[in-house]
Amino acid sequence: MPDQPLITPLPTAPDAGTELPVLGGPARERCDAARNRRRILSAAEALVARDGAVAVSMDQIAAAAGVGKGTLFRRFGDRAGLLRALLSDREGAFQEALIRGPAPLGPGAPPEERLLAFGPAYLHELQDYAELLSEVEASTVPGELMTGGPYALYRTHLTLLLRAANPRLDAEYHADALLTPLSAQLVLHQRDARGMDLERLAAGWQAQARGLLAI
Amino acid sequence: MPDQPLITPLPTAPDAGTELPVLGGPARERCDAARNRRRILSAAEALVARDGAVAVSMDQIAAAAGVGKGTLFRRFGDRAGLLRALLSDREGAFQEALIRGPAPLGPGAPPEERLLAFGPAYLHELQDYAELLSEVEASTVPGELMTGGPYALYRTHLTLLLRAANPRLDAEYHADALLTPLSAQLVLHQRDARGMDLERLAAGWQAQARGLLAI
DNA sequence: TTGTGAAGTGGACCGCAGTCCGCTTGTGTC
DNA sequence: GACACAAGCGGACTGCGGTCCACTTCACAA
Numbered sequence: 001m002p003d004q005p006l007i008t009p010l011p012t013a014p015d016a017g018t019e020l021p022v023l024g025g026p027a028r029e030r031c032d033a034a035r036n037r038r039r040i041l042s043a044a045e046a047l048v049a050r051d052g053a054v055a056v057s058m059d060q061i062a063a064a065a066g067v068g069k070g071t072l073f074r075r076f077g078d079r080a081g082l083l084r085a086l087l088s089d090r091e092g093a094f095q096e097a098l099i100r101g102p103a104p105l106g107p108g109a110p111p112e113e114r115l116l117a118f119g120p121a122y123l124h125e126l127q128d129y130a131e132l133l134s135e136v137e138a139s140t141v142p143g144e145l146m147t148g149g150p151y152a153l154y155r156t157h158l159t160l161l162l163r164a165a166n167p168r169l170d171a172e173y174h175a176d177a178l179l180t181p182l183s184a185q186l187v188l189h190q191r192d193a194r195g196m197d198l199e200r201l202a203a204g205w206q207a208q209a210r211g212l213l214a215i
Numbered sequence: 216m217p218d219q220p221l222i223t224p225l226p227t228a229p230d231a232g233t234e235l236p237v238l239g240g241p242a243r244e245r246c247d248a249a250r251n252r253r254r255i256l257s258a259a260e261a262l263v264a265r266d267g268a269v270a271v272s273m274d275q276i277a278a279a280a281g282v283g284k285g286t287l288f289r290r291f292g293d294r295a296g297l298l299r300a301l302l303s304d305r306e307g308a309f310q311e312a313l314i315r316g317p318a319p320l321g322p323g324a325p326p327e328e329r330l331l332a333f334g335p336a337y338l339h340e341l342q343d344y345a346e347l348l349s350e351v352e353a354s355t356v357p358g359e360l361m362t363g364g365p366y367a368l369y370r371t372h373l374t375l376l377l378r379a380a381n382p383r384l385d386a387e388y389h390a391d392a393l394l395t396p397l398s399a400q401l402v403l404h405q406r407d408a409r410g411m412d413l414e415r416l417a418a419g420w421q422a423q424a425r426g427l428l429a430i
Numbered sequence: 431t432t433g434t435g436a437a438g439t440g441g442a443c444c445g446c447a448g449t450c451c452g453c454t455t456g457t458g459t460c
Numbered sequence: 461g462a463c464a465c466a467a468g469c470g471g472a473c474t475g476c477g478g479t480c481c482a483c484t485t486c487a488c489a490a
Contacts, residue, residue: 030486033438058477068440073478138357139477142349142400143408173419176405180395185357190391193358204388211426245456248468273447283470288448354447 037075039065045086053083053135080140084149087129087136091150094125098157111164112213118158119205122182123198130191133184146176154179166213174212181205252290254280260301268298268350295355299364302344302351306365309340313372326379327428333373334420337397338413345406348399361391369394381428389427396420 029037043065047056058079062069076082103109104117126133137145145151158175180186182205190196244252258280262271273294277284291297318324319332341348352360360366373390395401397420405411 030437032486036439057475059475062440069477070440070479070481071438074438079477134357142353143404146401146404147408169422170415170419172409173405173411173415174423176401177396177419177423180398180401181392183395186361186391186395189358189361190388193362194387196388200385200388204385204392207384207430208389208392208423208427211428211430212423213426214429215422215426243457245467247456251469272445274445277470284447285449285451285470286468289468294447 033075036065036067036071040067040072040075040082041085044082048083048086048132053132058082078139080136083132083136083139087132090125090129094122095150095153097121098153111161115158115161115165115209115213116206118161119178119182119209120202122154123187123202123205126182126184126187127198130184130188134188137183137185151179162212166215168215169212178205178209178212181208248290251280251282251286255282255287255290255297256300259297263298263301263347268347273297293354295351298347298351298354302347305340305344309337310365310368312336313368326376330373330376330380330424330428331421333376334393334397334424335417337369338402338417338420341397341399341402342413345399345403349403352398352400366394377427381430383430384427393420393424393427396423 040061044056044061047060047064058069058072061082062072065072072082076085097105098118100106104113105121107114109117146155155175158178159171162169162171162174187201190201191198255276259271259276262275262279273284273287276297277287280287287297291300312320313333315321319328320336322329324332361370370390373393374386377384377386377389402416405416406413
């Protein structure tokens with residue numbers, strides 16, 4: 001299982017990873033590089049767990065990992081990339097469940113049911129790592145957030161489901177419109193500052209989706 | 216007409232402004248301070264018009280205005296506050312139209328119609344200053360964006376309309392859910408990177424709202 | 431074992447937003 | 461007009477994310 005499943009690697013950081021001993025691919029990773037990557041990730045994980053993602057700086061991570069700062073940026077592109085790498089396992093599992101998992105989230109159920117299952121499932125996953133993902137959202141350059149990374153997959157997924165469930169809709173638009181209320185920053189604010197619990201958010205999201213199916 | 220209508224001033228920057236010659240209020244603004252504020256705003260406006268909001272730094276604005284950097288931050292709190300001040304006239308006009316303007320955006324029309332008028336009107340306004348507002352969104356600390364500033368008014372407005380139009384809804388949730396797809400960052404991405412024109416965005420938003428009225 | 435080129439490294443460096451505090455200046459009082 | 465004091469000022473300073481490039485280390489071939 002790759003370290004960063006389904007996340008397109010940065011052009012500057014191929015990160016082919018996964019120490020396959022055979023089949024020297026187009027660009028194998030040198031073993032000292034792999035060792036440093038592990039060091040960086042485990043140092044970052046420990047610091048984030050202790051102090052929270054907001055309070056951890058790239059210098060701190062570099063120092064804790066015993067590498068230079070340049071190595072962090074060569075490996076992960078920018079701060080958002082490093083934080084995203086910390087999430088990749090969990091995000092990968094969710095993406096896997098979307099594509100190959102059991103119904104109604106995975107294939108097998110009718111598109112209406114799969115659509116209605118998405119929001120609550122995503123919100124449930126989000127509870128664990130909302131703070132980290134919120135930090136990723138904040139430190140990603142605006143346009144890039146929607147373009148690459150996991151959002152592109154979710155957008156495609158929702159577009160296909162919407163198109164199948166109600167062909168009269170502008171599926172592309174509504175995929176965005178259903179995805180933005182799931183933003184980690186918003187959900188965190190709703191949960192912590194306004195006291196809206198998970199069930200309420202999930203029910204609201206489903207109502208939003210059901211409305212689209214009704215027209 | 217105040218400089219920053221309906222925008223609650225920062226605690227560190229009272230900005231009572233508006234050179235009222237009479238009625239010495241609780242905290243009159245000294246006239247050199249007012250002169251500097253005008254200098255800063257016009258310098259900022261010129262630089263933003265020339266180079267774009269992203270490319271303009273606080274140091275540049277301070278230098279162009281002929282004041283120290285500390286003055287900028289004393290006056291406007293942070294970068295987002297300064298950029299928001301550049302928008303305040305236009306935002307104020309739109310808020311005015313919401314509250315006291317002609318129907319269907321203003322009062323007089325039934326809530327369903329006022330709701331459906333909001334999205335397209337806001338998107339239309341946004342076209343002019345989307346880049347600036349996107350920069351404000353990006354440089355505002357996450358929680359604060361929804362709490363203060365114009366968003367609070369829009370959220371309240373939508374909440375009231377939704378509650379009146381369909382009492383079965385969780386009006387507070389759906390106010391957020393209808394507001395997030397109007398984020399300047401998203402709209403800019405949809406318009407420029409994905410080639411979705413204004414009519415399409417407006418129609419999509421209305422469909423989203425109409426769905427809520429239907430259930 | 432040794433040579434070689436590319437992949438990898440790390441810390442000095444840059445421009446940035448935001449803070450701090452000693453100094454200046456305007457204003458109301460006597 | 462002189463004074464006192466608070467309001468205002470500004471630039472040096474901090475820590476940050478991110479870049480750069482001279483240097484080191486690895487992997488492979490002869």
